[in-house]
Amino acid sequence: MAAPRDLPGRPAAPGRAIGPAFRAEERPVPAPGAPGEGDARAALEAAVALAVAELGELAARSDAESAGILDFQIELLLDGELTAPAFARIERGEAAALAWAGAMGAHIDTLATDGDAFALRAADLADLRSRVLDALAGRTRADFPDGAVYVGRDMPPSVFLAHDWSKGGAVALAAGSPASHVAILARARGVPMVVGLGGLSVGNGDRLLVDGTQGVVRLHPEERLDAPPPDLAVRAPAALLGGQAGGARLFANIDTLADLDALDPASVAGIGLVRTEFLLAEAAEALDEERHLAAYRRIVERMDGRPVTLRMLDLGGDKALPGLVAGDPGSVLGARGVRFLLAHPDLARLQARALIRAAALGPVSVLLPMVTLPQELSAMAALFDEEAARLARQGVPGRRPPLGIMVEVPAAALTLDLFAEAAFFSVGTNDLVQYLAAAARDNPAVAHLHAGAEAAMFRLLDTIATAARAAGRPVSVCGDLAGDPAAVGRLVALGLRELSLAPSRLGAVRAALQGLTGGAPG
Amino acid sequence: MSETAPSHAFTRIAASHRSQVEVEVTHGVGLHARPSVAFTRLAKSFPCTVEVAVDGSGEWLNGKSIVKIIGARIRRGTRLRIRAEGARAEEAVAALSELVRRDFDEDRRHGRADGRADGRPA
Numbered sequence: 167m168a169a170p171r172d173l174p175g176r177p178a179a180p181g182r183a184i185g186p187a188f189r190a191e192e193r194p195v196p197a198p199g200a201p202g203e204g205d206a207r208a209a210l211e212a213a214v215a216l217a218v219a220e221l222g223e224l225a226a227r228s229d230a231e232s233a234g235i236l237d238f239q240i241e242l243l244l245d246g247e248l249t250a251p252a253f254a255r256i257e258r259g260e261a262a263a264l265a266w267a268g269a270m271g272a273h274i275d276t277l278a279t280d281g282d283a284f285a286l287r288a289a290d291l292a293d294l295r296s297r298v299l300d301a302l303a304g305r306t307r308a309d310f311p312d313g314a315v316y317v318g319r320d321m322p323p324s325v326f327l328a329h330d331w332s333k334g335g336a337v338a339l340a341a342g343s344p345a346s347h348v349a350i351l352a353r354a355r356g357v358p359m360v361v362g363l364g365g366l367s368v369g370n371g372d373r374l375l376v377d378g379t380q381g382v383v384r385l386h387p388e389e390r391l392d393a394p395p396p397d398l399a400v401r402a403p404a405a406l407l408g409g410q411a412g413g414a415r416l417f418a419n420i421d422t423l424a425d426l427d428a429l430d431p432a433s434v435a436g437i438g439l440v441r442t443e444f445l446l447a448e449a450a451e452a453l454d455e456e457r458h459l460a461a462y463r464r465i466v467e468r469m470d471g472r473p474v475t476l477r478m479l480d481l482g483g484d485k486a487l488p489g490l491v492a493g494d495p496g497s498v499l500g501a502r503g504v505r506f507l508l509a510h511p512d513l514a515r516l517q518a519r520a521l522i523r524a525a526a527l528g529p530v531s532v533l534l535p536m537v538t539l540p541q542e543l544s545a546m547a548a549l550f551d552e553e554a555a556r557l558a559r560q561g562v563p564g565r566r567p568p569l570g571i572m573v574e575v576p577a578a579a580l581t582l583d584l585f586a587e588a589a590f591f592s593v594g595t596n597d598l599v600q601y602l603a604a605a606a607r608d609n610p611a612v613a614h615l616h617a618g619a620e621a622a623m624f625r626l627l628d629t630i631a632t633a634a635r636a637a638g639r640p641v642s643v644c645g646d647l648a649g650d651p652a653a654v655g656r657l658v659a660l661g662l663r664e665l666s667l668a669p670s671r672l673g674a675v676r677a678a679l680q681g682l683t684g685g686a687p688g
Numbered sequence: 689m690s691e692t693a694p695s696h697a698f699t700r701i702a703a704s705h706r707s708q709v710e711v712e713v714t715h716g717v718g719l720h721a722r723p724s725v726a727f728t729r730l731a732k733s734f735p736c737t738v739e740v741a742v743d744g745s746g747e748w749l750n751g752k753s754i755v756k757i758i759g760a761r762i763r764r765g766t767r768l769r770i771r772a773e774g775a776r777a778e779e780a781v782a783a784l785s786e787l788v789r790r791d792f793d794e795d796r797r798h799g800r801a802d803g804r805a806d807g808r809p810a
Contacts, residue, residue, distance in 0.1 A: 234721070234722045234725070235721070237722075237725050238721040238722070238724075238725050238754070241724075241725045241728055241729065241754040242754055242755070245728075245752075245753050245754050245755050246753070247750065247753040247754075247755040247756055248754075248755050277755065277759065
């Protein structure tokens, strides 16, 4: 038995776990700016071929009636008239999944009229769209054994989200950052995580102890861990409080339906932030209006009348969606958030329709990520108006939801008075501080500047709170700062009384806020 | 129905590597999904180009494209012109017009109407 050996890293998500190592295969990272046109074309060709083969197998074991329908779908996929627009989009630089979904969406709008036997059926086209997207995603989907320690250079959020963490396990990364999205997810889910381990000489199946509190990974540990103590602070008395704590109202951030199921709806005032890019973490889901709606419906129904704020897909930057948009940490100053959505109106309209339909089910608000200028809000508002009118014409129940903006770009934070169209504001402190300090949150070399920029951050938060008050608009804080027991007192003092945080932080923040008011609940 | 009987709805213009025919659609509904699959699969089994035009329309559509065929709304009673150019053009036109005149074999082979001849795409 090999001797224990400690590998020093940086803590990213607290907790300790032991498990066998699972070494993730290194995938070549696409060069920034290179859309990889050849790759995208080959990927789509392969996905279409796979879809045709699947349909062929399905047809071979189906009854005659079903086989006829499947043959029709096969014939459609083999028809260059149908696929050419997708390949044309790839030539213009779009990723494979987005090109396919956009082209099929356009076909559904222009070709499909379900009126007679001679029209292409929208259902057939939507079915083909999903099947090919699944085929595209299938090549990149790779889960790992339950209870294993994921070992890799970095970890795509979609891989984290696709895994079942209820059986334990942990994450050990050679690179990575405590401020990355996957670290945020790990803290929210209570999965221990250590980053910045450098070169990791760990074999598949080696026993590892990951101590995410200390930031150390122990190879071949001798100790055994008892079952982790339950997070006592999170539960019991919270339910009585209905989200009220020390003059603040507490909301939950939700990334997945598992987060939702673990949350006691009575313990919060509502859902302050749903990161839909994590909720729909596969391209096949993100590009399927019905899957959006199904996920939103689950949330709205579980919250049972409490407000739910859904944020539109915040893609680009360090958030990739395989087949849809390549992750590129260098593009945190590029086309991400609402910029990406406005540049890909097919995707924006698809999500807008699902959000409008979800808003008919309960008190839903919609949050736009990475807004810089009022014109971006206006453009998205017009898009929502158009889609709401279209749904109304089609007789589909819907309600145009109020639109608010994320305050995470300094240019917007300093000019909230110009955003009269915004129904509400939500401060994304993680991005705001990285832009304020000009220090990328994924770069460990400049991570100390985030803490150092705290004074600037609180001055700006004061400005934001004052501007929102003057405009008569609600303002909430939904970044990590809202889940930091050491910071929430200062937020409340600034008048920022609506805090939205990871469910795992609710207990600690509630305790901190009640401490401020002498411990009396309320 | 006789396989060769020419009629007002069935005239052939023969040329080298180029062939054209006009045929009346007699199938109950017309070229909805299943007959269209039979038509395009048969068309694709030939190396020549295949195009169709509906009634008096001067617009020739790709006869190997299901999107084009179904979009042409070829109903019962439609006079369909089929033309082909290239290798085995005459054979293609004959086979496709026969398929139309046989009502796409739907009566005999309900379901898998992918043509009796090489129905798989090339």
